[in-house]
Amino acid sequence: MTVLTADLLLRAYAAGIFPMADSADDPEIFWVDPEWRGIIPLQGFHVPQRLKRTVRAGLFEIRCNTAFEAVIRGCAAPAADRPRTWINDEIVRLYTGLFRRGFAHSVEAWYEGNLVGGLYGVSLNGAFFGESMFSRVTDASKVALVHLVALLIRGGYTLLDTQFVTEHLQRFGACEIPRAEYRKRLAAALQVQASFQPGFADDPLAVLHSSTQTS
Numbered sequence: 001m002t003v004l005t006a007d008l009l010l011r012a013y014a015a016g017i018f019p020m021a022d023s024a025d026d027p028e029i030f031w032v033d034p035e036w037r038g039i040i041p042l043q044g045f046h047v048p049q050r051l052k053r054t055v056r057a058g059l060f061e062i063r064c065n066t067a068f069e070a071v072i073r074g075c076a077a078p079a080a081d082r083p084r085t086w087i088n089d090e091i092v093r094l095y096t097g098l099f100r101r102g103f104a105h106s107v108e109a110w111y112e113g114n115l116v117g118g119l120y121g122v123s124l125n126g127a128f129f130g131e132s133m134f135s136r137v138t139d140a141s142k143v144a145l146v147h148l149v150a151l152l153i154r155g156g157y158t159l160l161d162t163q164f165v166t167e168h169l170q171r172f173g174a175c176e177i178p179r180a181e182y183r184k185r186l187a188a189a190l191q192v193q194a195s196f197q198p199g200f201a202d203d204p205l206a207v208l209h210s211s212t213q214t215s
Contacts, residue, residue, distance in 0.1 A: 004029065004090070006097045013124055014190060016183050018163060021088040029090055037182035038165035038174055040130075042157065043211055045149045046173040054139045055146050055205055060109040060116070062147045064198035068099045071106040071118040075132035087132065095131070098122060105196055107148045109140035117141040119148060126192025127159040128152055145172065150204035153211045155196055159189035 004019065012018060017033045047055070072095055076087035098104035099120075108118040117140025119133035128148075133141040152160060161182075165174045177185070 004094055006094065006101055006103070009094055009098060009122075010103060010124065013122055013127075013129055014186075016179070016186055018129065019091070019094070020086050021091060023084055023086060023088070026088060027090060029088070032163075033179070034164065035179050036176040037179060038162040038169065038176055039182070039185070040149070040160045040162055040169065040172055040174045042149060042153055042160055044173045045208055046171070047146055047205065047208065048171060051139060051142055051146070052205060055143055060111055060137075060140060060143050062144060063108045063110060064151075065099070065105055067108055067115055067118075068104065068106040068120060069096050070115055071108055071120050071134070072096065072132075074115065074118065074134040074136070075120065077134070079134065085132075095120065095122075105198075107144040107151070109135075109137075109144045111137055111140070118144050121148075123194075123196045125190045126157050126194040127161060127186060127189035128157050128196075129161045130163070146208070147204050150207040151197070152194075153207055156192060156194040157189070157196075158192050158194070159185050161186075 012031065017031045019029045020032050021029050072087065072092055076085050076092065078085065095104050103124065104120060104122050106118055106120040109116055116137040117135040119130060119141055121128055121130040135141040162169055162174050165176050
């Protein structure tokens with residue numbers, strides 16, 4: 001069996017495929033190359049009005065890359081709305097390795113000193129591949145997503161890959177595109193020299209609005 005490494009994982013992302021496991025308890029990993037790929041167009045990111053109010057209220061402290069492994073383990077943990085997850089120990093090992101090399105990042109929502117939600121993904125040139133998110137407090141991961149998109153726009157990214165489209169992500173403008181179209185967009189994004197800078201805008205909604213106005 002081929003031993004997965006960080007370099008192999010990066011080559012896979014650049015080719016348009018990604019790894020998954022059947023469950024957190026299954027040690028095996030398989031490659032996925034969907035016929036239809038989920039993306040969120042950065043210039044068409046939609047923030048529902050109620051969530052805008054939550055973002056403006058500043059309920060959460062948003063941090064980047066301060067608790068990567070805790071975020072991925074939070075995503076791996078069972079929850080009421082998802083009793084089973086696909087993130088096994090090998091996935092944790094691989095992505096923490098990517099994090100140490102600067103290719104994976106976490107956006108975290110903190111409340112009263114506790115990590116209450118967040119997301120993680122892989123960054124490769126102008127593409128960001130969103131992997132998973134979790135919440136222990138209502139809207140925590142959604143606020144983290146708003147900050148992520150603002151950060152990607154400021155950093156010059158052109159592609160936000162969500163792998164699949166869920167009802168949850170559709171609220172933000174996620175859509176499916178055919179594999180061939182995805183690979184064209186990926187190839188273009190890989191030619192872009194984007195920068196994942198941990199500093200967050202004081203008003204991410206202003207960044208999103210400005211991007212929409214100028215696109």
